[in-house]
Amino acid sequence: MLRAGFNGLYQLFYWLGGPKQHRVTFATMRSPELTDNLKVLHAKFVQDSDMDLKVFCYHYDRTLKSKIGFLLASVQALRLLARSEMFIIDDYFFPLYAINKHPNNQVVQLWHAIGSLKHFGLSLPTADDSVIKPHTNYDWVFINSEVDKPAYVAAFDIQPDHVLATGEPMMDTLMAQHPEPHAGAKRLLYSPTYRPDANGEAQVLHYIHELITASEQLKQPWEIYVSLHPYLSLPEWQLPKNVHIFQDATRVKQLMPTIDVFVTDYSSLSLNFSYFERPILLFTPDYEQYMAKNGFYVDYYHYLGAPHFDEAGALISFIAHDLDQLDLSYVHELKQKTFPHQDGHNAQRVFQFLMKQL
Incomplete structure (x- = not known):
C-alpha cells in the first residue's frame, strides 16, 4: 500500500513537470541540516557551479512525532526527486526505495560513514525481512578507499563500476585539521x-x-x-x-x-x-x-x-x-x-565527476 502510494505520487510529480534542467538536490533524513559529506559537497557546488541547488533536511529520530512528520516529509522529498536532475543523499532514504525511478532522476549516495567495518545496508542479516527492498535506485556511490568497494557493492546492490573510490568529501575538512594541545583536563x-x-x-x-x-x-x-x-x-x-x-x-x-x-x-x-x-x-x-x-x-x-x-x-x-x-x-x-587520498581534493573529484553527468 505504502509502495503504491509513494510510487504514484512520484510518477504524478514527474509527469507534471519532470526534472528541471541543472537542478541538484541535497537531501538527508538523519539531521535537521546538511552535515559531513553533503555539507562539504554542497559548498563546492555553491562555489564552483551555477546549478539550481535545493536542500531537503528532515531529522527522523523514530519518535511518534517524527513518524507522523515522516509521511509529509516523504511526499516533499518525492516531489523534489521527481523535479531534480540529480538527487544526492547520505543515508537510508525510504521513499526512494518505494518507487520505479526514472533514469533522468540520477541518485547519488554519499554514505555518512567511511570504511567497511560492520555490516550495513543489504549485508545486514535482517535485510531480507524488509517488505520493500532498501538501498535500491542508486546510480552512483562514492567511497573513501578502493579496498572498501566489495562491501559497498554488496550493501547497495550496485554494479562495481558505479562505485567510485574518490575519497569522501568530508575527509577534506578532517585533513585541514591538526592535533590540538589544550590546557586543563x-x-x-x-x-x-x-x-x-x-x-x-x-x-x-x-x-x-x-x-x-x-x-x-x-x-x-x-x-x-x-x-x-x-x-x-x-x-x-x-x-x-x-x-x-x-x-x-x-x-x-x-x-x-x-x-x-x-x-x-x-x-x-x-x-x-x-x-x-x-x-x-x-x-x-x-x-x-x-x-x-x-x-x-x-x-x-x-x-x-x-x-x-x-x-x-x-x-x-x-x-x-x-x-x-x-x-x-x-x-x-x-x-x-x-586514508589513501590525503591531498585534500576529495570534494573536487566528486564535484568534477558529477558535473559531467549533468
Missing part, C-alpha cells in the same frame, strides 16, 4: 554505535551510564564527551559537571583534534580519529551478540588492533594506569589503511 570522547533492535536504545544508554559511573575512578581531571547517535533520544539525566552528552555530527568533528583518547564499540569514527594518531580504545561488552546480529566485513579486533574491554571498570583502569605507555603503532597502521 584531559578529554575523552565516547561514541557508541546505534543498535536497531527493540532494546537497542536501552542497551546503549546502559553502556553510557556504566562508563560515566566508572569514570569517577579517574583521579586526574577528565572531561567526558558522549556523542549520541541521531536516531536515539537524549536522556534526561543529572550529569556530573565534567560529562557532556550531545547529538551533533559537526561538534564531533570539531572536538576530534582536541581529544586525548577516543572510545567506541563499533563506530567507524575510529577510522576518522586515527588521522590524529592518538589512542583508540574499544568498549565492547556485547561483542559476541553484536557479531551474531550484525556481523563485520573484517576481523574486527585484528583490523583495528586496538585494546578492547568488556567492562567499563577495566577500560577506565587502563586509561588511569596504562594509557601513557600505550604503543600507538596500531593507530598509525590504521591511518595508512584508511
Whole structure:
C-alpha cells in the first residue's frame, strides 16, 4: 500500500513537470541540516557551479512525532526527486526505495560513514525481512578507499563500476585539521554505535551510564564527551559537571583534534580519529551478540588492533594506569589503511565527476 502510494505520487510529480534542467538536490533524513559529506559537497557546488541547488533536511529520530512528520516529509522529498536532475543523499532514504525511478532522476549516495567495518545496508542479516527492498535506485556511490568497494557493492546492490573510490568529501575538512594541545583536563570522547533492535536504545544508554559511573575512578581531571547517535533520544539525566552528552555530527568533528583518547564499540569514527594518531580504545561488552546480529566485513579486533574491554571498570583502569605507555603503532597502521587520498581534493573529484553527468 505504502509502495503504491509513494510510487504514484512520484510518477504524478514527474509527469507534471519532470526534472528541471541543472537542478541538484541535497537531501538527508538523519539531521535537521546538511552535515559531513553533503555539507562539504554542497559548498563546492555553491562555489564552483551555477546549478539550481535545493536542500531537503528532515531529522527522523523514530519518535511518534517524527513518524507522523515522516509521511509529509516523504511526499516533499518525492516531489523534489521527481523535479531534480540529480538527487544526492547520505543515508537510508525510504521513499526512494518505494518507487520505479526514472533514469533522468540520477541518485547519488554519499554514505555518512567511511570504511567497511560492520555490516550495513543489504549485508545486514535482517535485510531480507524488509517488505520493500532498501538501498535500491542508486546510480552512483562514492567511497573513501578502493579496498572498501566489495562491501559497498554488496550493501547497495550496485554494479562495481558505479562505485567510485574518490575519497569522501568530508575527509577534506578532517585533513585541514591538526592535533590540538589544550590546557586543563584531559578529554575523552565516547561514541557508541546505534543498535536497531527493540532494546537497542536501552542497551546503549546502559553502556553510557556504566562508563560515566566508572569514570569517577579517574583521579586526574577528565572531561567526558558522549556523542549520541541521531536516531536515539537524549536522556534526561543529572550529569556530573565534567560529562557532556550531545547529538551533533559537526561538534564531533570539531572536538576530534582536541581529544586525548577516543572510545567506541563499533563506530567507524575510529577510522576518522586515527588521522590524529592518538589512542583508540574499544568498549565492547556485547561483542559476541553484536557479531551474531550484525556481523563485520573484517576481523574486527585484528583490523583495528586496538585494546578492547568488556567492562567499563577495566577500560577506565587502563586509561588511569596504562594509557601513557600505550604503543600507538596500531593507530598509525590504521591511518595508512584508511586514508589513501590525503591531498585534500576529495570534494573536487566528486564535484568534477558529477558535473559531467549533468
